[in-house]
Amino acid sequence: MAVFLGIDIGTTAIKIGVIQSNQVLYASEHRLQTYGDDTVKYQKGHELLMTLSEAVLAIPNVFRQQVETISFSTAMHSLMPDDESKKIFLWSDFQAAIAIEAFKKTNEAPSFYEISGTPLHAMSPFAKILALRSEYPQDIHWYGIKELVLQYFTGKPLIDYSTASATGLFDIHKRQWSKAILTYLKIEEAQLGELVDPTQLVEALPEICQKFGFKTSVSIMAGASDGVLAAYASFYRTGRTASLTIGTSAAVRQVTRSAKLNYKKQNFCYYLNEHYYVCGAPSNNGGCILSWAAEQFGKESLDFFANLPDILAQTEIGAKNLRFWPFLNGERAPYWSNDIAGGFQDLTLQHQRKDMIRSIIEGLLLNVARLVKLVAPNEELSISGGFFQTAVLGELAADIFGSTCYYAVENEPIFGLYYLLEQPELPKEKAKQIFRVNQANYNKYQAISKKYFEEIDQLLAQK
Numbered sequence: 001m002a003v004f005l006g007i008d009i010g011t012t013a014i015k016i017g018v019i020q021s022n023q024v025l026y027a028s029e030h031r032l033q034t035y036g037d038d039t040v041k042y043q044k045g046h047e048l049l050m051t052l053s054e055a056v057l058a059i060p061n062v063f064r065q066q067v068e069t070i071s072f073s074t075a076m077h078s079l080m081p082d083d084e085s086k087k088i089f090l091w092s093d094f095q096a097a098i099a100i101e102a103f104k105k106t107n108e109a110p111s112f113y114e115i116s117g118t119p120l121h122a123m124s125p126f127a128k129i130l131a132l133r134s135e136y137p138q139d140i141h142w143y144g145i146k147e148l149v150l151q152y153f154t155g156k157p158l159i160d161y162s163t164a165s166a167t168g169l170f171d172i173h174k175r176q177w178s179k180a181i182l183t184y185l186k187i188e189e190a191q192l193g194e195l196v197d198p199t200q201l202v203e204a205l206p207e208i209c210q211k212f213g214f215k216t217s218v219s220i221m222a223g224a225s226d227g228v229l230a231a232y233a234s235f236y237r238t239g240r241t242a243s244l245t246i247g248t249s250a251a252v253r254q255v256t257r258s259a260k261l262n263y264k265k266q267n268f269c270y271y272l273n274e275h276y277y278v279c280g281a282p283s284n285n286g287g288c289i290l291s292w293a294a295e296q297f298g299k300e301s302l303d304f305f306a307n308l309p310d311i312l313a314q315t316e317i318g319a320k321n322l323r324f325w326p327f328l329n330g331e332r333a334p335y336w337s338n339d340i341a342g343g344f345q346d347l348t349l350q351h352q353r354k355d356m357i358r359s360i361i362e363g364l365l366l367n368v369a370r371l372v373k374l375v376a377p378n379e380e381l382s383i384s385g386g387f388f389q390t391a392v393l394g395e396l397a398a399d400i401f402g403s404t405c406y407y408a409v410e411n412e413p414i415f416g417l418y419y420l421l422e423q424p425e426l427p428k429e430k431a432k433q434i435f436r437v438n439q440a441n442y443n444k445y446q447a448i449s450k451k452y453f454e455e456i457d458q459l460l461a462q463k
């Protein structure tokens, strides 16, 4: 059976998976460095390619020699003005915040959202080009991570329809770069990547096959974006159309047959393949909040994550009335505001470190619960992402959302790529872990969430 190499380039790491007949033969993870400050967030293109090369070379020879197809999942919304420095501005880069707020007041705003399916937000390459174009030569190429890696492997700056559909520059209905949007930005199609279908296969360059010790002929499948692939893998693996990923960020998504758009809600609607779209709502405050908590509160304990089950067992639902607003990173859906910050509410002398940790996790999940309500009310959810590697957090999520949650290790972008390529038959059992709702806990969280959201809405109304 053919050996597949999936490469997932996320916000904080490159993940490698070698798969054959639904089995992972080899997996590894390699950290990626992000530079900048609270507003500017970028990776270095040359460094990313170096880490990627090291990651591929670290795969044992015996597997590398057998690889027949390679494909890439890449983080959404990256923008790399293709000059010497190859800075890749990430989804979390907010340089375009002012420019996009001004754009939202123009007549074009509703139609650009309807054409592109991308929320009008600083994250999008559309917003970034709007804000940054005067700093670069007029004819510069505006690429992203996908074009960078596909150019490296195939010699052509290719971008798949799915990744393109998260740029705000792509017409998801006609499957082409939008003429109206490009005209507005005063850029030419030739300045963007070459569009291909996610399943398009292209030969790898001979020098690449030689450098990495692959066979003389290896196919590169263009692949898609990480969020869309996580949604597809979750759907394929567990049969649930609704899913939640908590990686660095978080998103609740629905796999749909047609494009579903709502200008008021600013949901995203990205292309997956000719049969499916992935629509949903993203949050800035996912696993990055837990990592922050691990840094601040984890010092005395050897392993913050290993201790979470104990901490949750020792504390009570609602963390003794302590609330935590998780907006340390601004927020996207449903508030779409950078003018919102995090913090504890009603912290008193009775609260201990363990209550604070509990309230951080509850705050994060209560915030996600609002997105679940928006995108997948009363539905079973397939869950994925690093956050759920701690199983007890799957239980907590089910109790807070009131939704049965299905976790499978395959609910990840690399498997999304593999399923797109092979459409394999899967084992009958639908997920390894099923988290059912504890009704008594859910009732308590219902009361807590009502208060929680009233308070957030009041805080926002005061801004």
Ligand SMILES: O=C(O)[C@H](O)[C@@H](O)[C@H](O)[C@H](O)CO
Binding pocket: 011, 075, 076, 077, 091, 123, 226, 227, 228, 249, 250, 251, 268, 281, 282, 283
């Ligand atoms: O579906 C998603 O996951 C979101 O729409 C994206 O905006 C991600 O948050 C971003 O790509 C970071 O991974």
